[in-house]
Amino acid sequence: MEVVIAAPEDLVALAAGAIESLLAAKPAAVLGLATGSSPLGIYDELVRRHLDGRVSFSRARAFMLDEYVGLPPDHPERYRNVIEQEIASRVDFAPDAVQGPDGLAEDVVAACAQYEAAIVEAGGVDLQILGIGTDGHVGFNEPGSSLASRTRIKTLTDQTRADNARFFDGDIDEVPRHCLTQGLATIMSARHIVLIAIGRAKAEAIHHLVEGPVSAMWPATILQHHPHVSVLVDPAAASRLQLADYFRSTYAAKPAWQGL
Ligand code: GLP
Secondary structure, eight states: OEEEEOOHHHHHHHHHHHHHHHHHHOTTOEEEEOOSSTTHHHHHHHHHHHHTTSOOOTTOEEEESEEESSOOTTOTTSHHHHHHHHTGGGTTOOTTOEEOOOTTOSSHHHHHHHHHHHHHHTTOOSEEEEOOOTTSOBTTBOTTOOTTOOSEEEEOOHHHHHHHGGGGTTOGGGSOSEEEEOOHHHHHTSSEEEEEEOSGGGHHHHHHHHHSOOBTTBGGGGGGGOSSEEEEEOTTTTTTOTTHHHHHHHHHTOOTTOOO
16 A cells, blocks of 8 residues: 555546556556545546547546436436536547446446446456545445445445534535445455545544454545555645655655556
């Protein structure tokens, strides 16, 4: 696990750079896209680089992490619509190249199994962008999630619904109770995971992710078992890291050729 502590604009450039390099080496790469506010800067930077002719998604595919259950197709907070608005429609993905779990499926169990199969059929995710919840969830794998979980339906915690109420005019009652989410084992199958966290509200979750024991109580800690994770944090999100000085000096001395 590599931890980079830097200003948000530098973190965004690093993440976008990793995706640009991946697509240059493998134009048909498979990306994992996350929602939430954390990745938005990365998406904006990718759009800029696309408009500059530096990166093309024309042969790439993408899989979303999660989706609310039951939001109508045209609801602006349906994650499929959020991803469309924030990145998919702004770059040159082919039609149907971006997929998400079907939060309106009648047979939820079958839809989740199909989603897992689609990821495998695409060759697996090459680079997964992740945010993290204040309670340490990734995707919508709330505390207590099986560390071996696959795509399934979950019930959101009150904490997550309160955190996400800001996207629903501040009304927690408008935030769905259920979601479909890639499981922790699904996320762990990605070849490279780039997690970005900004702000003091994430400091405790980042401390547990990097320095805590692996525990379903802090689901992101499963990433300690992954061989290639880049944790990109601003100084506020890093403020509870005991090893912050070590991470800073390690990054400062990093060979220029190495990349994320
Ligand atoms: C949601 C998403 C997660 C995201 C988390 C943090 O619950 N399902 O994928 O990481 O929120 O969101 P934010 O980045 O807005 O803090």
